[in-house]
Amino acid sequence: MRAAADCAAFYAALQRPLPVAFRVVGADAKSEHIRRSSETGLLIRQEVVSMLPVQLLSTVLPAGPLTLLDLCAAPGSKTSQLLELLSARPTADREESLVVANDLSPSRVYMLLHRLRYLIQPCLLATREDSSAFPFLKQADGTEVQFSGVIADVPCSGDGTYRKTARLGNTWRVLKAMKLHSTQLKIAKRAAALAKVGGHVLYSTCSLNPVENEAVIDALVHLAEGALEVVKTQVEGFAHRSGLVRWPVMLEGKPYFDSKSVPPETQKLHNVPSTVFATGNPALANCLRFYPHDNDSGGFFCCLLRKKSAVPWEEAVRAASANRMTEA
Template sequence: MPGRGRGQKRKGGDGDGGGRGGGRGGGDDRLLKRDFKKSRDDVWDPAKSRKPNGAGAYNTGFVKENANFEEYYKAQKIVPEEEWDAFIECLKTPLPTSFRINGSGKFAEDIRDQIENKLFAKVAGQAVPMDDGGKGGEDTAIEPPKAVRWYPDRLAWQFAYSRQQLRRLPFLESIHEFVKRANEYGSITRQEVVSMIPAFFLNIKPDHVVLDMCAAPGSKTFQLLEMLHGSLDNQTDIPTGFVIANDVDMKRCNLLTHQTKRANSPGLLVTNHEAQNFPAIKSRGGREFPFDSILTDVPCSGDGTMRKAPDIWPRWTVGNGNGLHPLQLKIGMRAAQLLKMGGRLVYSTCTFNPIEDEAVVAAMLKQAKGSLKLLDMSGELPLLRRVPGVKTWEVWDKFGKHDTFDGPEEKNKLHATMFCDAESAALPLERCMRVLPHQDDTGGFFIAVMEKVADMPADLEPPKKLRGPITVRTDLTVVDDSVKVTFTLCNLFELREERAALAANGGKAPGPEAELLLDSMRGGGRRGNQDGGGGSGGGGRGGGG
């Protein structure tokens, strides 16, 4: 039977659904990394650039200007007026390459000392030709890689060498090769500096059950796993907690698995589900497992990533953020429902837009009716430069600015929750934090940290019903006293609860499988999100079985 999505079911699946172009719900059995190796050449073809004039993401010749962008964000007052020029100029420069050293303790310190004293020391004071296209500019002294100032123990680094410099200069080639190979081996993880921030605010303990709702491509998930293991007194012990990494897109789940398997952790489960409808977790005995910590790095318009994706400049409109606001709010509220009492929820985006940031947080606090408390994190990571959240903002669409919401028939895809009313202005939204690119030579980012202090209101809309359990298998084996993890992705899974297996076995490695039962709520099949938007949270896809 065809599913709700468009397109026909491909061969190889037993599901009854067909999503766009082949059905996410069981119609396509190509789930492993090897299945995608021949899908396309891993090279950039200028002739296939997404823009007719060749203005692709890495074309340095295209104009990085957008008058609407500047007018909108000047009106929002997210940047101090005296810093506006520095903010805009920084957005027009390439984003530095950054990475963090995986793990903790002596092993991580040894890696740090090796790269700092042997690899990076060779670069200091070297003369580098300017990237001026061979026009004869003067050589400049290169800056060596620098440690991220706020990251503990100097375990995160960044450098700002262009691709041309990395290819042309032999003494930089060694750094380039190190980053590539160490990332493959799992010694380091390439990750944007701002992307490293949210995990520090979750306060993860070794017995925590953690949910990463929109996890792909997996760098934050890897960091969560590190914290789960790193908080143990004995680094060889296995934590009794675990991380569930979820993403709506099956192929992105494959990428997520490839990224996180380098951690060799038995405490990871990967699920494929819509974040806004993520089911409650129950043990075989029916006991619910609320989450101790939840990260909701929601899909967003992404204008904080302009430095690495400059093709956003000509495509940016106010409608990008307006269209994602409802989905972001649904994901945030579902996370609040799944959180345990006293648990922490981090809401984050890579956009500057208050409609996707403070407006969503304000709507969450109002709908929670006192169940959520916005925490003041200004004392955490004191070396991290940030600005407080704004307490008022403006709502725009393609027709201009709107002061009030008078009803959907009078507005173009606007929602009442976007508007800043007196109740919103009274909330302590200054406890939110926004990282601006020019402050520490990074991308843009927004973070809000909330704690659940009471039960959620009973009248909140429940998530859409599921047809059956949605799970993921992790096969665990012990080789030479080391736990090895093999991941298998499928649409309907059979897993035993890993936490119980660990506890029953005295914290030692469990048997060949770890199983988690997700709540089997009956009703209609999974449906594609209708709120628009892409990324890892959802986005108009047809639902399968």
């Protein structure tokens, strides 16, 4: 992004209207071509980059029944993709599978269910929980549910959506990412705890700010102490850039590359988390950045992680979940 021509192309792309994209649900291989309107659920309006998390996750999901969690699910586009993905599997696998769609806001959960009303399957469970505190679930026999795949499309500043939300330019502030970073990291940590060993977490945002993206992954992998690895992947036919390994953190118009260089008064004023600064982890290059001028799309960030072993905070999450069940 440093080359002048690249920056000019990026800026020019932001000035063009975003193309409208639709995803045609193909759950039934012999379904009629667009036999109803989008109200029936056959035609779903969804931005192209928003389809990427499920597309990437689908490449690493195992055969057989699946347990899938969409931690920040509303308005439901990604959940609908997960349901469609399951619908292509054998009936026996579908009957043993589970898709959990979660959101914190009651109104957003309502929107989620409204959008999925024509796609609802017996395997779908909708929940209303704080994503950063989502508990371990138990089956009727007391068996703990651990997920084959978890999507954490976290709340973000949305600066990648400028092409469809031009008014964002009037309210966007660089420090907004700083305020979101800690929440994003908490959600990512919870996603990692809930995934089964050998399972995957797909972290995504519609932001291009590394404080909300690579910095979160950098901190997550560091805290996991070897339990998580960033998976090298790609979307065939869709251009991407490698994740950043080093980035400046902008504070009061000045770039900082480590916490020690931030003046004490600036640190106190903005409460800057140490985790927003890069550690130089080369694995971050496996993250995927999608720029508006590369695919005539919105801006987006994805990172696919594989869980190699239990994360250090997993038992604390399990204990907190048990306490909630006892109190209930």
